[in-house]
Amino acid sequence: MADTRQRIVIKVFRKYGHSLGPEALEFIEEILDRHEIADEDVEFSIEWIAKEYNKQDDAQMKVSLDVLQRVYDTFQGSGSTSDSMVQDLIDPESHLFVIDAFDMPSWHWSNERSTFERATVPLTVSGSADSRIMAMRNRLNIIRQTILRNDHFSPSTLPSKDRERLLTLKSTKQLLGRAGDRFLLFGMLARNKEGKLCLEDQDGSVELEFSQLDQPSEGLFTEGCFALIEGDYTEDATLLVIAIGHPPCESRDAARSIFGHVDFLGKGATTLLEDTNLAARVRLDLPDLRFFVLSDVWLDHSATLLGLRKMFDNCMENSFIPKVMVLCGNFSSRGIPQGNSYEVRKFQDNLDSLADLIASYPLITRTTHFVFVPGPLDVALNSVLPRRPLLSSFVSRLKSRVPKVHFSTNPCRIKFFEQEIVIFRENLMAKMLRNLVGIKPDVRNDDLKRYLVQSILDQSHLIPLTTSIQPVLPDFDHALRLYPLPTAVVLADKYDRYQMTYEGCHVFNPGSFIGNSFAFSAYTPSRRESEECVLDMDSED
Numbered sequence: 001m002a003d004t005r006q007r008i009v010i011k012v013f014r015k016y017g018h019s020l021g022p023e024a025l026e027f028i029e030e031i032l033d034r035h036e037i038a039d040e041d042v043e044f045s046i047e048w049i050a051k052e053y054n055k056q057d058d059a060q061m062k063v064s065l066d067v068l069q070r071v072y073d074t075f076q077g078s079g080s081t082s083d084s085m086v087q088d089l090i091d092p093e094s095h096l097f098v099i100d101a102f103d104m105p106s107w108h109w110s111n112e113r114s115t116f117e118r119a120t121v122p123l124t125v126s127g128s129a130d131s132r133i134m135a136m137r138n139r140l141n142i143i144r145q146t147i148l149r150n151d152h153f154s155p156s157t158l159p160s161k162d163r164e165r166l167l168t169l170k171s172t173k174q175l176l177g178r179a180g181d182r183f184l185l186f187g188m189l190a191r192n193k194e195g196k197l198c199l200e201d202q203d204g205s206v207e208l209e210f211s212q213l214d215q216p217s218e219g220l221f222t223e224g225c226f227a228l229i230e231g232d233y234t235e236d237a238t239l240l241v242i243a244i245g246h247p248p249c250e251s252r253d254a255a256r257s258i259f260g261h262v263d264f265l266g267k268g269a270t271t272l273l274e275d276t277n278l279a280a281r282v283r284l285d286l287p288d289l290r291f292f293v294l295s296d297v298w299l300d301h302s303a304t305l306l307g308l309r310k311m312f313d314n315c316m317e318n319s320f321i322p323k324v325m326v327l328c329g330n331f332s333s334r335g336i337p338q339g340n341s342y343e344v345r346k347f348q349d350n351l352d353s354l355a356d357l358i359a360s361y362p363l364i365t366r367t368t369h370f371v372f373v374p375g376p377l378d379v380a381l382n383s384v385l386p387r388r389p390l391l392s393s394f395v396s397r398l399k400s401r402v403p404k405v406h407f408s409t410n411p412c413r414i415k416f417f418e419q420e421i422v423i424f425r426e427n428l429m430a431k432m433l434r435n436l437v438g439i440k441p442d443v444r445n446d447d448l449k450r451y452l453v454q455s456i457l458d459q460s461h462l463i464p465l466t467t468s469i470q471p472v473l474p475d476f477d478h479a480l481r482l483y484p485l486p487t488a489v490v491l492a493d494k495y496d497r498y499q500m501t502y503e504g505c506h507v508f509n510p511g512s513f514i515g516n517s518f519a520f521s522a523y524t525p526s527r528r529e530s531e532e533c534v535l536d537m538d539s540e541d
Contacts (some may be wrong), residue, residue: 005042012046015149016054016258017061017114022047024063031072037285048075055271089179092286092323095278097267098371101386101409103481105266106327108134109141116262122243125382127474130167132467135477136188140202142483143460144169144186144225146250173203179235186247188226189437193217197437199229199239207238209436220448221438223464244438248504255484259367264484267415275418282417283526290320293530295425295492296375296512299350303356303537307518310535312361321367322522327373328425328492328510331390336379347379352397359401361405371403373492375425376481381450384471385426385463386411386479411438411462411480416525419487424462428452429495434468449498453507456483456491487528489537497521499530506530 007290009028020028027045031037037045039074040261041172052071053059055120106119118210147153153169170183187201198205208229221227221244229249231239256272263269270278276306282289298304315321336343359365374380374390381388389407398405411424443451456462463470472480482489488506497511497519508530510521 005029005039008043009046009335012043012050013053015062016050018050018053018059018063018187019061020063021065023065025066027065027068040453048506051257051260051272054258055269092289092416094371095415096324096388097265097367098306098406099265099267099410099413099415099416099468100389101411101476102388103266104413104476104479105263106478107474109138109145111141111157114145116259123475123540125473130317131474135474136473137202138477138481139459139461140186140188141228142481143247146255146460146483147186147228149250150248152248172199172201172206172288172400175206175233175237179233182230182232184228184230185238186226186228187241188222189221191223201228206233209234209238209240211240214242215239216438217243218308218440218447218451218454219246219458220436221246222432222434222435222455222465223437224435224457225459225464242328246455249454249458249460250483250485251504252485252487253504259484260348265415265420270418278418282419286527288320289322289525290322291326291421291525292322292520292533293326293328293423293490293492293510293523294513294520296333296494296514297327297329297331297353298333298514300332300334300346301514303514303518305353307513307535307537308354308357310518310538311520312357312364314535315364316361321364323367324369324371324416326371326373326414326423326490328373328423328490329371329378329410330376331375331399335377348394355397355401359409365402366404369400369406370398371406371408371412371414372398373408373423373425374410375492376427379411382473384473386473386476394417408481415487419525419528421523422462422482422486422489423492424490425492426463427495428456428462428491431465431470435465445496450500452491453498453500453502456489457485457502457505457507460485488523488530497532499532501529 006025010020013101024210032042049071052074053063053068055069056067093470106123107116108119110117117123117496147169158218168184169199172185175183184198185201185206187199190198190200191204192198192207198207205247217498225249228245229239229241230243231241234240253272257274260271261269277394336347340378358370372390374387379391379394381391387410389409395407408423411422413421414421429448432452432455439451455464460481462480462482485503485505491509493509497509499506499508499521501507506528508521511519513520517537520533521530522533523530
């Protein structure tokens with residue numbers, strides 16, 4: 001094999017954290033020669049082999065010839081097996097799962113192995129001091145490994161002028177004794193004991209000075225978010241900030257190509273080849289299938305049940321029955337004051353009325369999965385995130401009258417074929433804006449929506465805030481994680497409606513169901529897009 005081709009092969013495998021011995025390198029040379037791969041196609045071909053090797057459970061850092069042979073044999077036989085696999089996937093019911101936050105397996109990032117390791121100790125709602133530290137370290141390390149893999153931070157090993165001018169990622173411990181030098185740091189924005197903003201990483205912290213910063217990059221910067229900061233270290237032991245930005249977002253395909261063997265949802269891991277076949281099946285055989293998403297379904301509002309009835313009537317008249325209907329709280333416009341037995345009884349009656357309404361449409365009752373996600377004001381066992389489902393004592397009639405009902409946590413996830421859809425009900429925009437430490441001036445409303453989506457996905461977390469602002473159960477912090485990037489995220493909020501796609505992830509807010517009209521969103525899995533739906537209120541409503 002020519003030296004150039006060898007360097008390409010070694011570089012591709014090194015990108016995934018593997019090294020090649022002479023035997024493995026010779027085996028790959030035989031594969032390339034056998035299939036007469038041109039020099040310009042070598043990198044593309046080896047990329048597929050390296051990705052698949054990395055997914056194997058027994059993959060070692062030094063490439064094993066036996067595992068490599070198995071990967072190659074799998075590729076050789078994939079053509080005949082993939083078609084039969086697709087033909088077997090005929091029932092969408094068997095590929096639809098509603099996953100609670102407390103049922104998701106916990107995976108920690110291991111710096112030693114540069115991969116995810118499943119938690120071995122039982123998870124508890126109380127957590128421990130170690131689990132609180134582990135939760136924040138996982139947030140930092142997961143984002144950090146994506147930064148180091150990004151093209152802007154993993155330059156070619158070949159000498160070049162660009163490489164000489166490149167700023168590499170440093171740690172706060174490397175600042176000591178180097179006043180006047182420029183650094184690029186990555187860490188969490190937080191307040192020190194004096195209330196001054198600083199940057200914390202795994203090695204320490206440094207106070208930030210923003211007097212020379214013109215304006216931050218796009219996004220919302222809050223206490224608790226992780227940021228890339230470029231600046232000059234001063235004699236006063238502060239970092240004079242000249243640029244600040246969110247970490248780069250890694251696409252779902254890129255993350256899955258490396259960690260496709262990790263079963264993050266607990267429903268079985270799939271390969272990229274299987275995902276591609278499943279996506280094709282959804283596009284071809286289920287083009288009209290829809291998920292309806294409603295938020296702020298205030299059952300104590302007189303118009304809500306009228307609006308739901310109108311929506312159900314519309315579905316029946318047009319023979320258009322949604323596969324899933326997600327109903328997000330709050331299910332009461334005011335919540336239930338503590339100790340108010342009248343409001344408790346009224347809340348129970350409203351849920352019973354909803355059960356009777358759904359049951360009055362037999363076709364919808366038999367066909368549609370109803371997912372109930374509690375809001376901030378709803379009655380659950382806990383008030384911190386992730387939140388438990390609605391109390392079982394309130395939903396007995398719904399359980400008895402609606403066979404396909406799911407009382408889920410907040411947040412929860414829906415796995416449908418190869419897609420992962422995150423449902424989160426929180427007044428997130430207001431919470432983020434209340435805790436801002438930096439934002440571009442003269443921001444318009446549309447910019448705020450885009451900044452919110454960008455910030456949440458760049459941070460790979462639904463709540464990029466400190467635990468003092470938003471308490472989170474530390475053992476279940478992984479349930480709020482957005483890595484690998486989901487297919488779609490529902491940020492149900494009382495803020496204005498929006499929908500946008502960022503780095504291949506579709507994010508939308510259905511808005512409140514009750515307003516000047518009945519408003520909700522319809523998500524189409526075949527297109528991975530949502531559309532806003534509006535039903536006008538009749539005069540008698």
